[in-house]
Structure formats: structure tokens, C-alpha cells
Amino acid sequence: MTIRILAFCGSNRRGSFNQQLLKLAAQGAVDTGAEVKIVQLAEFELPIYDGDEELQHGLPKGVIALQELFAQHDGFLIATPEYNGGYTALLKNVIDWISRPQNNGILGTALFTGKVAALVSASPGLLGGLRSQMSMRTVLDKLGVLVIPNSFALSSAHTAFDDEGHLRDITAQRQVLAVGAALTQAAMKLGV
Numbered sequence: 001m002t003i004r005i006l007a008f009c010g011s012n013r014r015g016s017f018n019q020q021l022l023k024l025a026a027q028g029a030v031d032t033g034a035e036v037k038i039v040q041l042a043e044f045e046l047p048i049y050d051g052d053e054e055l056q057h058g059l060p061k062g063v064i065a066l067q068e069l070f071a072q073h074d075g076f077l078i079a080t081p082e083y084n085g086g087y088t089a090l091l092k093n094v095i096d097w098i099s100r101p102q103n104n105g106i107l108g109t110a111l112f113t114g115k116v117a118a119l120v121s122a123s124p125g126l127l128g129g130l131r132s133q134m135s136m137r138t139v140l141d142k143l144g145v146l147v148i149p150n151s152f153a154l155s156s157a158h159t160a161f162d163d164e165g166h167l168r169d170i171t172a173q174r175q176v177l178a179v180g181a182a183l184t185q186a187a188m189k190l191g192v
Helices: 017-031 051-057 061-072 089-098 130-142 170-190
Strands: 004-009 035-039 075-079 116-122 146-154
Touching (some): 004 017, 017 035, 017 116, 017 146, 017 170, 075 170, 116 130, 130 146, 146 170
Parallel strands (some): 004 035, 116 146
16 A cells, blocks of 8 residues: 655745755655655635635635545645744634535545644744644644654754755754654554
């Protein structure tokens, strides 16, 4: 059985350190046998969640497309940037929309429950986005996602990457690849 992992980042910024880190972790998952789909959240119609808007117009097309992607994958690889000590509004909005009831009547929370996830983050600061990981872990845990203990927080991200997008620190590069590998292995063991 091939493990399918959906990888996404809470930053849409071109040249995002978190996007670069996500690609490295995804490579670790691929190297361990997973099929990884990296999506850019900016490609989906995702207005700020509004219950009245949902009631009046239903789910936006971008939300429906993302719900389908979440349904097709066994686990999630999430790059969670840190803005003011927490994860981004983009990630919060995605989770809030995905968790809404699907058009078939099944709860959107079922798209999370019983799946596995891994977190990575990058920041110019000294903690490397660690606080955003803790916040994201709390939300995913509430939704029934098993967040593996293997994670990676890259500090001083503005100086950490070379021109090819690799980490200058070989040990750090190996640790990021290991996060993707651990996610794949956990999903295999759990049989998700």
C-alpha cells in the first residue's frame, strides 16, 4: 500500500523559507516510499470563513477541492510559519473551512480524524517557529490527527539555505528529511 501525503504551507510568500523547508521534508517522505502532493494554498478560493456566507452560498469551490484532496490522503506534512507567536491566518482559515460539513453531509472533521501529520517550521528568529508548531499541534490534536513527535524548527532561516534551496548545515538537512521519512513510517505502521 502506498502512503499518500498532502503537503502544504501556511505561507504564500514567494521565496518562503517554510515552502523551501516543506519541499525538503517532502523529499524525505518520497525517499521512504510515500506519494507526496505539494499544494499551494493560494491556488484555492478560500475567503475568510464566515458562517453566514456558508449558509447563504454553500462551500466555495476551493474548499470543495481541498476537502477532496484531504479525503484522498493518509497524512499531512505541514509547514507552519510563525506570525506573532502563533500559526498563520491562512492555516487557520484552511482548517476552519475543511472542517465544515461536506456537500455529501459527512462532517468535514472526518477528513482529519485518524490521520497522521508532521510539522516543520522556519523563521529568522531563534525559536524557528516552534511556538506555531505547538499551537498547530493543539488544533490538529482536537481534530483527531496524530501529530508525530518528529518535527523540525529552523532558526535563522534567512541565512540557512543555499542557492539551490538546500540547507547549508548538512545535519539539519538530514533532520528535515528524517521528518518526512518518520511521517511515512508512522502512516505505514498505523495502516491509515
